[in-house]
Amino acid sequence: MKHDVVGKYNLPTDVIYCKKCTISNQRPRIIFDAEGICSACRYSEYKREKIDWNQREQELIDLCNKHRKNNGEFDCIVPCSGGKDGSFVAHQLKYKYGMNPLTVTWAPLKATEIGRKNLDSFIGSGFTNILGTPDGKTTRRLTNLSTKFLGDPFQPFIYGQTNFPLQIAVKHNISLIFYGENGEVEYGGDMKNAHRPTRDIQDHDKHYFSGLAPEFWQEHGVSLNDLKPFMSPKYEDIKNNKTEIHFFGYYKFWDPQENFYYCQEHTGFIPNTERSEGTYSKYASLDDSIDGFHYYLGFIKFGIGRATSDAAHEIRDGKITREEGIALIKKFDGEFPRKYFKDFLAYADVTEKELEDVVDSWRSDHLWEKVNGEWRLKQTIWY
Amino acid sequence: MTMLRVIPRLDIKGPNLIKSVQLEGLRVIGDPNAFALKYYAEGADELIFMDSVASLYGRNSLSDLIRKATDNIFIPITVGGGIRNVEDAATILRSGADKVALNTAAVANPELITMLARKFGSQAVVVSIDAKEISENHWEVYTDMGRERSGVSVIDWAKKAEQLGAGEILLTSIDREGTRKGLNIELIKLVNEAVKIPIIASGGVGKKEDLVLLLQKTNVSGIAVADSLHYNRCGLAEMKNFLSENNYKVRNF
Numbered sequence: 150m151k152h153d154v155v156g157k158y159n160l161p162t163d164v165i166y167c168k169k170c171t172i173s174n175q176r177p178r179i180i181f182d183a184e185g186i187c188s189a190c191r192y193s194e195y196k197r198e199k200i201d202w203n204q205r206e207q208e209l210i211d212l213c214n215k216h217r218k219n220n221g222e223f224d225c226i227v228p229c230s231g232g233k234d235g236s237f238v239a240h241q242l243k244y245k246y247g248m249n250p251l252t253v254t255w256a257p258l259k260a261t262e263i264g265r266k267n268l269d270s271f272i273g274s275g276f277t278n279i280l281g282t283p284d285g286k287t288t289r290r291l292t293n294l295s296t297k298f299l300g301d302p303f304q305p306f307i308y309g310q311t312n313f314p315l316q317i318a319v320k321h322n323i324s325l326i327f328y329g330e331n332g333e334v335e336y337g338g339d340m341k342n343a344h345r346p347t348r349d350i351q352d353h354d355k356h357y358f359s360g361l362a363p364e365f366w367q368e369h370g371v372s373l374n375d376l377k378p379f380m381s382p383k384y385e386d387i388k389n390n391k392t393e394i395h396f397f398g399y400y401k402f403w404d405p406q407e408n409f410y411y412c413q414e415h416t417g418f419i420p421n422t423e424r425s426e427g428t429y430s431k432y433a434s435l436d437d438s439i440d441g442f443h444y445y446l447g448f449i450k451f452g453i454g455r456a457t458s459d460a461a462h463e464i465r466d467g468k469i470t471r472e473e474g475i476a477l478i479k480k481f482d483g484e485f486p487r488k489y490f491k492d493f494l495a496y497a498d499v500t501e502k503e504l505e506d507v508v509d510s511w512r513s514d515h516l517w518e519k520v521n522g523e524w525r526l527k528q529t530i531w532y
Numbered sequence: 533m534t535m536l537r538v539i540p541r542l543d544i545k546g547p548n549l550i551k552s553v554q555l556e557g558l559r560v561i562g563d564p565n566a567f568a569l570k571y572y573a574e575g576a577d578e579l580i581f582m583d584s585v586a587s588l589y590g591r592n593s594l595s596d597l598i599r600k601a602t603d604n605i606f607i608p609i610t611v612g613g614g615i616r617n618v619e620d621a622a623t624i625l626r627s628g629a630d631k632v633a634l635n636t637a638a639v640a641n642p643e644l645i646t647m648l649a650r651k652f653g654s655q656a657v658v659v660s661i662d663a664k665e666i667s668e669n670h671w672e673v674y675t676d677m678g679r680e681r682s683g684v685s686v687i688d689w690a691k692k693a694e695q696l697g698a699g700e701i702l703l704t705s706i707d708r709e710g711t712r713k714g715l716n717i718e719l720i721k722l723v724n725e726a727v728k729i730p731i732i733a734s735g736g737v738g739k740k741e742d743l744v745l746l747l748q749k750t751n752v753s754g755i756a757v758a759d760s761l762h763y764n765r766c767g768l769a770e771m772k773n774f775l776s777e778n779n780y781k782v783r784n785f
Contacts, residue, residue, distance in 0.1 A: 420553075424676075429679060
């Protein structure tokens with residue numbers, strides 16, 4: 150069976166690359182303007198030139214003043230894996246803006262040693278943390294199903310990552326949830342939230358769940374009891390709690406590399422011992438041994454691998470040039486995640502052949518061709 | 533007693549001086565030439581220019597920068613990053629560098645060390661080792677700005693580099709690099725005792741006391757410093773004065 154990738158994600162069939170960064174128009178929801186520049190690059194210019202960051206910080210202080218409790222109770226939630234971004238947000242809110250954050254972590258599918266170490270260091274640097282660990286059997290089942298049906302093993306993690314903070318917010322009567330950056334705006338996607346600090350809970354299905362909420366998997370025989378930990382609280386409970394989801398990146402200039410420098414100094418963060426497969430970085434997305442397959446399948450569906458995304462934002466952030474980015478993409482993009490391959494097959498309970506069939510079912514004709522028996526992209530940024 | 537050479541290390545990417553932490557991150561510090569001139573004026577004994585991402589990006593591009601720097605700087609200069617063959621080394625040396633440093637290319641092709649030593653002399657060949665502690669007291673050589681494991685033990689590699697004709701070893705502790713948490717004395721001591729050629733210790737200097745500690749525990753002849761100098765936390769004069777006060781020999785300026 151072949152999936153209709155173009156229809157499902159509403160992709161243009163002519164691939165073009167942004168003239169400033171390395172992203173292509175195959176990233177879902179990204180917009181290219183008449184000059185061939187992507188919406189993420191345009192936002193990046195805007196955030197450097199037009200935003201009055203002093204005024205934005207004042208808005209942050211006002212927001213904190215509104216929510217600060219000063220009575221021993223937690224007054225905000227920061228979802229955080231112990232990585233550089235969430236740790237930065239939590240540390241700033243607590244130690245610079247005097248908030249009392251409760252940090253919330255959704256367990257990785259298959260945690261890495263370095264990820265756990267960084268989470269421990271983060272907690273050790275002065276934070277209370279709730280770790281949500283869902284039933285392993287159901288998580289593996291959902292990993293299996295979402296690999297086969299959605300072409301993304303990571304969906305169960307994304308459910309919890311998105312919904313668990315909401316559950317904790319409702320349970321503890323905390324109305325303010327603070328995320329790091331708005332990925333849609335910073336990296337390309339729906340621009341409706343570019344000029345506001347909050348996100349709509351109604352967008353979660355569309356932006357984070359490929360249109361399928363956890364409840365959907367009942368159709369595949371997963372019970373409601375087993376799905377409950379992955380599910381969002383009732384919408385009316387979220388509303389009655391006056392829950393607001395804010396992006397720190399709206400209030401403070403967002404620079405992932407600077408978050409790394411900040412966290413290695415303040416929260417004991419250390420980069421990985423080697424680069425992540427498929428890219429060159431050592432400091433991002435290093436806590437889950439499964440996530441290489443999430444990025445790899447993204448590469449299959451959209452022709453956009455992890456190195457392409459990393460290079461694109463580092464170009465926007467002025468860390469590397471477009472030429473350097475292209476050299477890195479040529480070297481690393483689409484590299485198969487071999488390191489945890491066997492672990493992944495065992496965890497997701499799929500055979501090598503099944504995975505190969507899944508991968509090939511997501512190869513769209515407008516992106517891929519077979520040359521001498523080998524799949525290759527019809528077009529890349531370097532050829 | 534050997535005199536300690538205090539050597540500012542300038543990591544370069546494109547037109548900028550950068551500073552990483554544990555060989556990650558490309559934070560821009562400023563214009564490498566301006567920093568080099570400043571350190572020369574302040575009494576640096578040598579300078580190291582390292583195009584740290586050259587192998588990662590598959591290029592080498594320091595020769596113009598070196599040509600400019602050597603117009604006004606008259607202390608030994610070591611240049612590393614992306615040197616893959618005799619020609620690359622010749623270009624760098626012709627630009628005015630006194631020594632070339634090899635890491636990624638030498639690990640891939642150890643014979644290169646011998647070829648360069650025969651052609652330019654061992655005094656011009658520095659083997660740069662990025663060492664990562666992978667289990668207690670066991671360090672492995674990494675390449676490509678600390679991104680790829682080589683599978684080679686640091687001690688074995690240091691000995692082999694010496695046999696092949698290297699004249700000096702620049703030894704960087706990846707775990708300490710950019711952290712200001714102090715030098716990795718155990719590692720430095722182990723390598724220093726394994727070879728006869730001089731070692732430049734690199735990675736982790738956070739305060740002037742770290743230099744004295746190094747000399748109390750080892751007889752290493754060179755120390756590379758970056759973070760402390762670039763961020764103006766502790767200057768060259770302060771470091772050298774402190775060494776003198778502790779009765780260690782330094783070249784005064």
